[in-house]
Amino acid sequence: MTFMPERAAFSVQPAARGALLRELALLAAGLLLLALVIRVHWMADFAVFFILVLSFDLLYGYMGHLSFGHMLYFGAGAYGAALWLVYGNASAWAALAVGLAAAAGMAALLGGVVLRTRGASFALINMAFNEIGHFLVQSPLAAYTLGEDGLSCTADPLFGAISLYEDRWAFAFCGAVLLAVYALLRLLTRSPFGLLVRSIRENESRVRFLGYDTFRFKWIAFVIASTIAALAGGLFTLVQGFVSPRVISPFGNVDVIFAVLIGGAGSLAGALIGAAAFLAIKNFLPVIIPELSRLLDVKLPQWELWLGVVLLLIVFSLRGGIVGTVQARLRNRKPAGEAQ
Amino acid sequence: MAELLATAALTKRFNGLTAVNEVDFRVSEGETAGVIGPNGSGKTTLFNLLSGFFPPSSGEIRFDAASITRLPPHRRVALGIARTFQLVSVFSTLSVWENAVLAVLRFQPGGIRPGPFFFRSARRAPVLERCAEALARVGLTGKAALPVAGLSYGDKRMLEIGITLALRPRLLLLDEPLAGLSDHEIARVVELIRSLRGQFTVVIIEHKISKILELVERLSVMNEGRLICEGAPGEVLADPRVRACYWGKEAPAC
C-alpha cells in the first residue's frame, strides 16, 4: 500500500489565526457593556468570579473531575496575598505572587493525593482538604489570620499610580487579568494537551494504552486550575482589602458548580455565560422579587428557590447548559428530531 | 525467529476463579499468531495481563528478554506493546483526526515538546501528515473531521486499529477485531490485518476459528484458563484435546 496524504482530502480546517483575538475583543466588549448596565463597583468582583469559574471549568468541564474543594485554592490565593500585605510589604505584585505560589505548592502536593481517586471520592477528598484549610485559617492560625474577624490589608497603587481601591481601575485590572486567563485557557484547551484532558474525561484508562502517563497530565491540569483559582483569590484580596474565612469556605464551591452547569461544562464560553447568568440570578432576583411581590400583591418566594428552579430546568431539559443546548440546536437544524 | 514475548506460569485469579492458569505463552518477532478458545476461557484476561491492565496473581512476563511483569500500561506501550479492545474503544467525544493526533503525538520523533504540546492549536500539530497517513491506512481519510460518535461500528474498529498502529508497536494485540462486524466490514478488517503481516508482530484473539485460519501462522488454544495446545493451525485443529473442548461445548464454529 502507498499513502498519498492529501491535505484537501484530510479535511481538517486549520484554526483561523485571528480567532483568539476576535474572542478576546468580544469578551472585552461584553465586559464594558456589562459595566455600562450595572454599577462599575461590582465589575471587579464579577471578573474575579469569572476567572474562578473558568479555572473550575478546566478541572470539571474539560477533565471531568468534579471537586467540592476548589475554594481551598481560591482561599489560599486570597490569604497568601493578604498575609503578605499585612506581614510583608505593600506590593500588590508581590502579594499576588505569594498567593499564587502558596496555592500552586499546595496543589502540587495535594494533587499527588487527590488525583489517585476519582468520581465521588475525588469530590469529597477535595472537600475534606478544603475543610482542613478552612479550619486552619479559623483557629490554629488565628494569631496571624485573626480568625473570624478577618484581615484588613492595603496594597500600594500599581506602578505607583493605579489604585485598586478605585472601582474603574479595579475593573480595568481584573478585566485585563480575566482576558489573559481566557487567552491562556483557550490555548491550553485547543492544544494537544486539551485533547488529552478531554480524552481523560471520557476514558482515562484507555488513554494509558496510548502510552500516556495520565497521572502526570491530570496533575498538571489540577495545578493549573488551582493556580488560576488562586489568581482569582489574590485579585479578590487586592480589590477588597479584606479577607475572612468565608473566602476559603467550601460553600463557595456551590456557586461555581451552578455557574458551570448553567452555562455548559467543557466550554470556556459556557463557563463565562453561566457565570454571568448565575450572577444575574444571585444579584438581581433578590432585588426584583420583593418589587414584583409588591406590584403583583402576592408573596413570591425567595431567590434561592428560583435558582433551584433554573437548575432543575437545566438538569431536565437543557443538558449541556446554555451553550451546549444552543450548539446542539444548531447542529440538529438540518436533520430534524434526532435524539441526542 | 527471535523471541519477542514470553510468559512463565502466568496466573490470574479473581476471587476463587482462575481465569488464566499457569500459562506459558510465547511470541516470536515478526509472526502473526492467533489465540482461540471458548467464551470465558481467559483470552481477554491474558491480553489484560500482557498489556498491563492489571497485574498477575503470579508468574512472569518478559518482553525482549526484560521482565515487564509489574510495569504500568503506558510504560509497556512505550516499549512497543499496543492493544485494541474486544469492545471497540476510541474517544467518541473527539473527532476522528483528534483521536489520531493523540496517538501519533505520543511517539513522534523527539518526544513530546512542551511548547507545541500545551500551547499550539491541535489543528496545527506538527504531526498532521502522520495522522493523515494513519487514517489513510485504515481508509478513514474522508471521515477525518467527523465526530467519532457518528461512525459505524466497523469504522470505529478501523479507527481503533489505525490509532494503535500509529503507536508504532513492536507487538500488536488485537482482541476479537472482527466481533460485531458485518460481513462487508469483516472483509475490510481482514484485508487490513493481512496487510500488516511481515511489518508487525501480531497476536489476534478470535472466537470463531474460521475467520482467522488463513491469517495466522500459529495458533494457540485456551480452555478454562489453560493453554492446552499450540502449533500450526492445521495440526492444532486436528488435535483431539482441542476438538473435545471446542467442539464438545458448542456448535462447530468452522
Ligand SMILES: Nc1ncnc2c1ncn2[C@@H]1O[C@H](COP(=O)(O)OP(=O)(O)O)[C@@H](O)[C@H]1O
Ligand atoms: N475483571 C474481572 N473480574 C472478575 N472476573 C473476571 C474479570 N475479567 C474476566 N473475568 C472472568 O474470567 C473468565 C475469563 O474471562 P475472559 O478472559 O474475558 O474470557 P474470554 O476473553 O476468553 O472470553 C470469565 O469467567 C470471566 O467472567
Ligand SMILES: [Mg+2]
Ligand atoms: Mg474476550
